[in-house]
Amino acid sequence: MEEPKAFVNWQAVQKILEKENTKGVSSTLLFNDKGALLTSAGDVSHEQIISAIMANIWKSYTEVQSNIHFMLVDCEEGILGVSSIGRFRLCMHSKNYDFPPGLLKAKVERIVAKLDKSLSSVF
Amino acid sequence: MSLVDAAETYLNSLAEGIPGLLAINLADRDGLTLARTSKKDMKVNSSKLSAVFSTASEQASKLNLGQNSSITLFCKDFVIVQAAHSPLVVTFIGTESLNVGMVSKVIPKVRNKLEKLREKVDEIIVATS
Numbered sequence: 001m002e003e004p005k006a007f008v009n010w011q012a013v014q015k016i017l018e019k020e021n022t023k024g025v026s027s028t029l030l031f032n033d034k035g036a037l038l039t040s041a042g043d044v045s046h047e048q049i050i051s052a053i054m055a056n057i058w059k060s061y062t063e064v065q066s067n068i069h070f071m072l073v074d075c076e077e078g079i080l081g082v083s084s085i086g087r088f089r090l091c092m093h094s095k096n097y098d099f100p101p102g103l104l105k106a107k108v109e110r111i112v113a114k115l116d117k118s119l120s121s122v123f
Numbered sequence: 124m125s126l127v128d129a130a131e132t133y134l135n136s137l138a139e140g141i142p143g144l145l146a147i148n149l150a151d152r153d154g155l156t157l158a159r160t161s162k163k164d165m166k167v168n169s170s171k172l173s174a175v176f177s178t179a180s181e182q183a184s185k186l187n188l189g190q191n192s193s194i195t196l197f198c199k200d201f202v203i204v205q206a207a208h209s210p211l212v213v214t215f216i217g218t219e220s221l222n223v224g225m226v227s228k229v230i231p232k233v234r235n236k237l238e239k240l241r242e243k244v245d246e247i248i249v250a251t252s
Contacts, residue, residue: 046187053186057179057194064171067199074227076189095188101223105197 008122010039016114017041020092020107024099026078028092028111031055038088043095054082054091070108072101081108086120126240131158133236137229143202143221148214149237151244152177157211165216167201173212176205193230195223206230210248211241 017028018041027042027050035055040047054073062068073080080093081104092108124132134147138160146161146169154174176194183191196203202221206213213233215226234241 070197078188
């Protein structure tokens with residue numbers, strides 16, 4: 001198993017996720033490229049399922065299309081936005097299907113910008 | 124005019140009205156292209172993307188958020204919007220400045236217009252399975 005090259009202050013990471021969980025956002029999840037959940041903020045009732053499925057969807061797409069930096073998944077009853085930070089994946093979701101996708105993207109990108117330096121150097 | 128030719132004509136006229144749009148590809152769930160608007164070689168394999176979308180959409184429909192309707196990819200040089208119309212997959216490929224909001228608005232109209240073709244492809248899949 002590959003050893004991490006840096007430590008992560010997970011409490012600080014969680015605070016950053018919680019800060020973006022404003023009205024309309026159901027939860028924000030941080031997981032690894034295999035779908036194992038690392039930390040989350042908000043409604044955590046389906047976090048394991050979401051992280052596993054979204055990690056798999058991200059992996060499937062990146063095998064056929066290069067340089068994906070953000071993915072939006074639109075469903076009948078909600079919306080999800082996913083981005084990657086090194087070998088980690090960040091997913092924000094809303095159970096409100098009307099939640100503005102542009103706002104979701106901006107929020108995810110803001111978190112990615114804050115965490116990029118620290119998480120990209122872990123592996 | 125066949126259903127596929129009619130679909131291609133319709134998609135061609137639609138493509139002209141969306142800023143930033145490079146091509147629209149219509150495929151079945153296995154990635155087999157039925158119609159497309161641009162014959163240019165882009166660095167996007169819409170056939171493989173359609174096949175991936177079918178599985179991804181099925182998985183996304185298990186997220187307790189209802190059925191998946193579309194997946195949008197923001198890449199370095201492209202924006203790709205894929206819409207479900209099972210067993211058809213409609214893929215919109217655009218530049219980074221593609222008006223994604225406009226694409227989202229036309230998707231229901233596209234589904235409506237392609238309904239007869241969708242039913243025909245579905246019939247063929249059922250008959251051959």
